[in-house]
Amino acid sequence: xxxxxxxxxxxxxxxxxxxxxxxxxxxxxxxxxxxxxxxxxxxxxxxxxxxxxxxxxxxxxxxxxxxxxxxxxxxxxxxxxxxxxxxxxxxxxxxxxxxxxxxxxxxxxxxxxxxxxxxxxxxxxxxxxxxxxxxxxxxxxxxxxxxxxxxxxxxxxxxxxxxxxxxxxxxxxxxxxxxxxxxxxxxxxxxxxxxxxxxxxxxxxxxxxxxxxxxxxxxxxxxxxxxxxxxxxxxxxxxxxxxxxxxxxxxxxxxxxxxxxxxxxxxxxxxxxxxxxxxxxxxxxxxxxxxxxxxxxxxxxxxxxxxxx
Numbered sequence: 001x002x003x004x005x006x007x008x009x010x011x012x013x014x015x016x017x018x019x020x021x022x023x024x025x026x027x028x029x030x031x032x033x034x035x036x037x038x039x040x041x042x043x044x045x046x047x048x049x050x051x052x053x054x055x056x057x058x059x060x061x062x063x064x065x066x067x068x069x070x071x072x073x074x075x076x077x078x079x080x081x082x083x084x085x086x087x088x089x090x091x092x093x094x095x096x097x098x099x100x101x102x103x104x105x106x107x108x109x110x111x112x113x114x115x116x117x118x119x120x121x122x123x124x125x126x127x128x129x130x131x132x133x134x135x136x137x138x139x140x141x142x143x144x145x146x147x148x149x150x151x152x153x154x155x156x157x158x159x160x161x162x163x164x165x166x167x168x169x170x171x172x173x174x175x176x177x178x179x180x181x182x183x184x185x186x187x188x189x190x191x192x193x194x195x196x197x198x199x200x201x202x203x204x205x206x207x208x209x210x211x212x213x214x215x216x217x218x219x220x221x222x223x224x225x226x227x228x229x230x231x232x233x234x235x236x237x238x239x240x241x242x243x244x245x246x247x248x249x250x251x252x253x254x255x256x257x258x259x260x261x262x263x264x265x266x267x268x269x270x271x272x273x274x275x276x277x278x279x280x281x282x283x284x285x286x287x288x289x290x291x292x293x294x295x296x297x298x299x300x301x302x303x304x305x306x307x308x309x
Contacts, residue, residue, distance in 0.1 A: 030060070030061065030062045031059075031061040031062065031088045031089070031279055031282050031283075032061070032062045032064075032085075032087045032088050033056065033061055033062065033063050033064070033087060033088060033089050033090070033091060033275060033278050033279070033282070034063075034064050034066070034078075034079070034081075034082030034085070034087045034089075034090045034091070035049075035052055035063060035064065035065045035066070035090070035091040035092075035093075035117075035274075035275075036065075036066050036068055036075050036078040036079055036082075036090070036091075036092050036093065037049055037065060037066070037067055037068065037093045038068050038070055038075070038093045038094060038095045038119070039067065039068065039069055039070045039095075040067040040069075041069070041070075042194065042195075042220075042222060043221075043222070043247045043248060043249060044220065044221070044222075044245045044247050044265070044267050045093065045118075045267070047247070047267035047268045047271070048093065048117065048118060048267040048268065048270050048271040049065050049271060050268055050271065051267065051268030051269060051270065051271030051272040052065065052091065052117075052271035052272060052274060052275045053065070053271075054268070054272060055271070055272035055273075055275040055276055056275050059275070059276070059279055061275070061279055063275065064082075064087075066078045068095050070095055070161070070193075071095060072094075072095040072096045072099040072100070075092070075094065075095050075099075075100065075103070076099070076100075076102065076103045079092060079100075079103035079104070079106070079107060080103060080106065082107070082112075083103075083106055083107050083110050083112060086110070086112075087112060088112070088278075088282035089112060089113045089114070089115065089127075089278035089279070089281050089282040090104075090107050090112055090113070090114045090115070090278070091114075091115045091116075091117050091274045091275060091278050092104065092114060092115070092116055092117065092121065093116070093117045093118050093119060094116065094119050094120075094121050094164070094165075095161070095164075096161070096163040096164065097119055097120055097121055097122045097163060097164055097165045097168075098122050098123065098163055099163070100121045100124070101121055101122060101123040101124040102124075104116075104121050104124035104125070104126065105124045105125070108124070108125045113127035113278065113281035113282060114126050114127055115127055115128050115129075115130060115274045115277050115278045115281065116128070116129040116130070116131070117130050117131070117270055117271065117274040118130070118131050118132070118166060118265075118267070118270055119131065119164050119165045119166050120165045122165070126289070127277070127278075127281040127287060128277045128281070128287050128288060128289060128290065128291060129289070129290045129291070130270055130273045130274045130277060130290075130291045130293065131165075131166075131270070131290070131291075131292070131293065132265045132266075132270070132292070132293050132294070132295045133292050133294075133295055134165070134166050134169035134170045134173065134295075135169045135170070135172055135173035135176075136173060136295060137170060137173060137244060137263040137265070137295035138169065138170040138171065138172060138173020138174035138175075138176075138177060138219075138244075138263070139173040139174070139176060139177035140173075140177070140263050140295065140296075140297050141170075141173070141174055141177070141217055141242050141244060141261070141263045141297070142173070142174045142175075142176075142177025142178040142180075142181075142217070143177055144242055144260075144261045144263075144297050144299075145178070145215045145217055145240060145242045145260075145261075146177075146178065146180075146181040146184055148215065148240040148242070148260050148261070149184070149214045149215045149240055151181050151183050151184065152181075152183030152184060153183070153184060153185075153213070153214035153215060154184075154185050154186075154187045154210060154212055154213045154214060154215075155178070155184055155185070155186055155187070155213060155214065155215035155216065155217060156186070156187060156188040156189070156190075156203070156206050156210060156213050156215075156216050156217075157171070157174065157186060157188070157189040157190075157216075157217050157218075157219075158190065158191075158192045158199055158202055158203065158216065158217070158218040158219060158223040158224070158226075158227060159171055159189060159190065159191040159192065159219055160191065160192075160193065160194040160219040160220060160223070161191070161193045161194055162191055164194075166219070167191075167194075167219055170219045170244055170263075171189075171219065174217055174219075178217075184215070187210045187213065188206045188209070188210050188213075190202050190205070190206060192218075192223045192226065194219070194220045194222055194223060195222060195223065195226070196222040196223065196225050196226040197226060198223070198226065199218060199222065199223030199224065199225065199226025199227050199230075200226035200227070200229045200230050201226075201230075202223075202226075202227075203216070203226060203227040203229075203230035203231065204230045207230060207231070213239060214238065214239055214240065215239065215240050215241075215242070216231075216239060216240070216241045216242070217241075217242050218241065218242070218243050218244065219244050220243060220244050220245045221243040221244065221245045221246070221247045221249065221250030221253075221259070221262055222245075222247070222249075223243070224241050224242070224243030224244075224250065224253075224259055224262070225243075225249060225250070225253060225259070227241055228241055228253060228258045228259060235258045235259075236256075236257045236258045236259070236260065240260040241258070241259055241260055242259075242260055242261045242262065242263075243259055243261070243262040243263070244262060244263045244265075245262060245263075245264065245265055245267070246262050246263070246264025246265055246266070246267075246298055246306060247262075248307075250262045250264075250298075251298065251303050251306060251307050254298065254299065254300055254303045255300070255303060257300070260299065261297055261298060261299045262297075262298050263295050263296070263297055263298075264295065264296050264297070264298045264306055265293065265295055266293050266294070269293055270293050273291055273293065277291065
């Protein structure tokens with residue numbers, strides 16, 4: 001196990017949120033893990049962090065969590081700081097799946113295993129990617145939306161952050177799924193960066209050009225909630241909205257009848273599994289290159305089961 005004295009944290013790392021201590025300040029037998037989350041201004045990733053922290057506490061390891069604030073350059077600095085501290089393993093939830101490759105390569109060159117959580121990293125060697133099957137989730141969302149609107153009509157798609165594997169894979173799955181329904185036309189596809197406020201703005205603009213849409217697929221619940229705000233009393237009545245993630249706010253909207261369904265991930269489990277794999281990799285264990293966490297469609301019929309978990 002690698003151990004060195006701590007160094008001063010860079011400005012980017014100081015913006016982070018620390019849990020279970022700080023990397024480098026534990027005893028010689030404590031496994032130290034650095035974790036860079038794309039943004040903590042999103043309930044999904046807050047749950048991912050919480051799951052990681054809980055698993056770190058359970059395993060007795062030292063976890064430092066930083067918030068990249070959706071800034072790829074800031075995330076690069078955070079990972080570089082973890083490398084400089086010689087942590088035992090790194091968990092990264094990349095802002096950009098391509099841009100993260102340089103920092104991940106620096107870590108692997110320093111013999112520090114890297115686990116990608118929720119989104120993969122393109123063009124770099126990873127110990128493991130822990131993620132939901134986003135392509136399958138997109139297909140499930142397409143089938144659910146098609147059923148909700150009776151297999152015909154115009155639909156709009158709110159895309160996530162360009163360059164992220166989650167947006168690409170969810171979009172791919174939805175496109176493949178909706179193509180099986182000849183009566184449905186996708187009339188608009190625009191990015192809203194997984195953000196609720198941007199979802200509101202983008203949906204408002206889409207409605208100006210496409211007032212007759214009957215369905216909306218948003219690649220996360222935050223954008224879906226923004227779309228619902230733009231739709232007003234049309235949401236859940238003549239326009240059906242399907243989201244992705246399964247956040248608490250999303251579940252509440254399902255109960256209220258404004259969000260028809262969501263493809264629910266298990267973010268806390270994603271975070272917990274990523275930390276568990278990071279510890280195993282740090283100990284030199286052989287782990288699978290990928291680990292899937294199941295996705296399930298949540299509607300008014302079963303939302304109570306998920307809220308109890």
